[in-house]
Amino acid sequence: MTEGPGTQGLEQVLEPSGWKLLQSLPPYDERAALPLGARLREAGHAPELVAAVLTQAKLRAKGRDKFGEFADRMLFTADGLEQATRLPIAALHARRFRDAGISSLADLGCGIGGDAMAAAALDLEVLAVDRDPTTVAVATVNLMPFEGARAELGQAQDHDPARTEGIWLDPARRRPAAGRASGSVRLRDPEEYSPPLSTVVDLARRLGQAGSGRGGADEDGALGAKLGPGIDHDALPAGTETQWLSWHGQVLEATCWFGPLASAGTQRSALVIDRGGAHRLAPRGTPEADPHTGELGAHLYEPDGAVIRAGLLGEVARDLDARTLDPSIAYLTSDQRISTPFASGYSVRDVMPFSLKRLTSYLREHRLGILEIKKRGTAVEPDELRRKLRPRRFGEERATLVLTRIGGEQHVIVASPHPRPPGD
Numbered sequence: 001m002t003e004g005p006g007t008q009g010l011e012q013v014l015e016p017s018g019w020k021l022l023q024s025l026p027p028y029d030e031r032a033a034l035p036l037g038a039r040l041r042e043a044g045h046a047p048e049l050v051a052a053v054l055t056q057a058k059l060r061a062k063g064r065d066k067f068g069e070f071a072d073r074m075l076f077t078a079d080g081l082e083q084a085t086r087l088p089i090a091a092l093h094a095r096r097f098r099d100a101g102i103s104s105l106a107d108l109g110c111g112i113g114g115d116a117m118a119a120a121a122l123d124l125e126v127l128a129v130d131r132d133p134t135t136v137a138v139a140t141v142n143l144m145p146f147e148g149a150r151a152e153l154g155q156a157q158d159h160d161p162a163r164t165e166g167i168w169l170d171p172a173r174r175r176p177a178a179g180r181a182s183g184s185v186r187l188r189d190p191e192e193y194s195p196p197l198s199t200v201v202d203l204a205r206r207l208g209q210a211g212s213g214r215g216g217a218d219e220d221g222a223l224g225a226k227l228g229p230g231i232d233h234d235a236l237p238a239g240t241e242t243q244w245l246s247w248h249g250q251v252l253e254a255t256c257w258f259g260p261l262a263s264a265g266t267q268r269s270a271l272v273i274d275r276g277g278a279h280r281l282a283p284r285g286t287p288e289a290d291p292h293t294g295e296l297g298a299h300l301y302e303p304d305g306a307v308i309r310a311g312l313l314g315e316v317a318r319d320l321d322a323r324t325l326d327p328s329i330a331y332l333t334s335d336q337r338i339s340t341p342f343a344s345g346y347s348v349r350d351v352m353p354f355s356l357k358r359l360t361s362y363l364r365e366h367r368l369g370i371l372e373i374k375k376r377g378t379a380v381e382p383d384e385l386r387r388k389l390r391p392r393r394f395g396e397e398r399a400t401l402v403l404t405r406i407g408g409e410q411h412v413i414v415a416s417p418h419p420r421p422p423g424d
Contacts, residue, residue, distance in 0.1 A: 009052025013075070014137060021045060022053040023073075028061040067114070073145075075138045080112035085170070089245065089252065090118035092271075092278070093168065093224060098122050100260045102166040102222050108156040109170050109195075113139035119168070120146035127164055129154040156195045161207040166222040166261075169203070171195055173228050190227060190235050200225045201237050204258040220259035227254045229309050236267065243280075245271045246306035254309065270306040272341050279341040281312055291317035291332065293324045296351055296406060300415055301332040301343040302374065316342045326405045329377040337418060346400055346415035354380070354403065354410040360389060362414070367395025372417075375403040378410055 012018045025036070033054055040050045059081055063071035066086045085093070093115055097105055103124060107116040110128035116139065120126045126149040128139050139151040156169060171193035174186055190197035200223070207221025220239065229244060229251050236242050241262035244254045263269065269282040291314055303316050308330045317323065319340060322332035337345065352358060363369070369391045373382035380403050402413040 009048045009055075010075070010077075010134060010137070012046070012049045013052050013056055014141070018049055018053065021049065022056055025053060025057050028054075028057040030058075033058070070117070074112070075141045076112055077134065077138060080135060080138060083170075084112050084114040085118075086247065086252075087114060087118060089247065089273075090115045091122070092245075093255070094119040094122045094124060096224065096257065096261050097166045097168070097222060098124060100166075100222055104164040105166045105168055106159060106164040107168045107170075108154075108159055109172065110139050110151065111135060111170065113142040113151065115168055115170065116143060116149055116151070117146065120149040123148070124166075125149070125164070127152065129156070129159065131155045156203070157199055159203070161203060161221065162210040167203060167207055167224075169195070169200055169223070169225040171197075171200065171225065171227075173226075186228060186230075188228065188230060190231060193228075197225075197227070197235065197237070200256075204237075208259060222261050223258040224261055225256050225258075227256050229254045229305075233268065233311060241266045241269060242310075243269045243271055244306040244309040245273065246304050247273050248275075249304070251305040251309055268310045268312065270304070270310040270312055270342070272304050272306055274341060276341060281307060281310070281315055281342055283312065283315060290314055290327075291322060291324050293327050294333070296325060296348060296413070297323075297333040297335040298348055299334050299337050299418075300346045300348055300402060300413060301334065301340075302346070303330055303332060303343045304341075307342050316340065326377060326408065329404055331376060331402070331404055339418070345418035346402070346413075347418065348413060348415050349399065350414040351406070352412055352414075354378075354412050356385075356388060359401075359412055363389065363391055363394045366399075367397045368399045368414075369394040369396055370398040372398075372400040373403070374400065377405045378403045380410075 013022055037050050037054055041047055056075060059076035059078065060071045060074065063074060063076055063081050066084055067074060068087060070087065105119050105124045105126050107126060107128045110116050110130045113128055116126045116128040120143065128143060128149065128151040130136050130139060133153060136151050136153050143149040143151055161167065173193050187193060204220040204223040207223055208219045231254055237256065241257045242254055245252055266282045269280060272279045301320055301322060303313055307313060307316055313330055317332050320332060320334045320338050321336060322334040325331055325333055371391045373385060375382055400415045400417060402415060404411060
């Protein structure tokens with residue numbers, strides 16, 4: 001096995017005695033880790049095994065954020081956990097295959113097996129494939145509770161599409177940073193992914209030709225692939241649907257759906273997940289037009305990042321009867337207060353040209369000391385501005401400061417967030 005962060009000693013953890021020791025550990029507590037490790041070594045356990053099980057315990061605690069209670073019986077690598085799909089999102093991926101009538105799925109580049117687990121939990125037969133032996137071993141353990149799932153060593157480029165009805169891919173979209181011992185950089189060009197987007201497109205075509213992916217000889221098969229959220233729209237394959245997904249305000253992925261998994265006539269969509277549920281936005285009816293630019297109204301709206309990435313700002317503007325403050329900035333403004341899952345709303349309290357001296361006087365006069373600072377289209381950095389303002393000295397009143405351009409000039413909008421709807 002190739003060792004990396006979170007993999008040292010993993011072979012020993014996979015032995016029955018190592019697994020038993022891992023399962024016997026109490027819930028991970030950073031403060032208790034050192035004395036616990038000392039006690040385990042005093043009890044005769046090898047230092048390498050003790051370090052390995054404590055690393056796994058720490059990763060399990062961190063993994064609860066993505067996998068909930070499932071994390072307590074999983075194995076992880078540090079990189080695998082960081083890159084893994086959150087289980088609720090993986091379930092949405094799996095549901096799309098199931099709803100299209102797909103009963104068997106190959107997860108190519110499966111990582112630690114998050115998407116494969118979700119598919120197996122929905123009773124799909126799952127073949128999880130990865131090119132890294134350590135990762136395959138980890139995925140094998142994580143898939144053990146599911147009778148219809150198995151993991152094996154392999155590469156997407158060599159996969160036979162006829163083995164399953166559907167294919168899921170999560171191509172590697174990072175490479176090691178040049179000249180650095182650790183760290184990586186995001187890849188912008190989808191042809192630099194591993195596998196590249198052209199290979200993904202070819203797999204979808206061959207899956208359709210195999211007749212196992214619910215497609216015809218001239219149709220793509222049932223394939224889904226993660227892309228980088230910043231992918232250029234011109235690079236999206238024809239006849240597919242790419243959906244940008246945000247999780248509680250954070251854009252996590254763009255997924256390209258082929259063949260029967262794509263919504264007819266929809267090339268781009270957004271899925272916004274918040275405490276109120278999952279909300280889908282796609283072009284409706286007439287072709288979307290860019291919103292017009294106008295004066296600041298009584299309300300300001302900050303569209304969700306998935307909406308912006310999907311190029312659907314005009315759809316939200318139409319729903320809000322809104323306009324932009326500047327053609328190049330994705331803030332919307334309207335005279336109406338309307339609740340939407342696709343944008344955060346603010347009531348405008350005041351607006352002024354940007355000036356540190358004038359802003360300081362305003363905050364002091366209105367006793368505004370608890371500030372949320374947002375920016376778009378300006379070089380001013382919120383953290384730097386906060387250090388210069390030292391707002392806590394002004395009082396205990398709250399406000400949101402929005403730094404942006406209006407009519408090409410730098411301005412500060414003083415606003416208050418709209419109250420959240422019940423359940424949000």
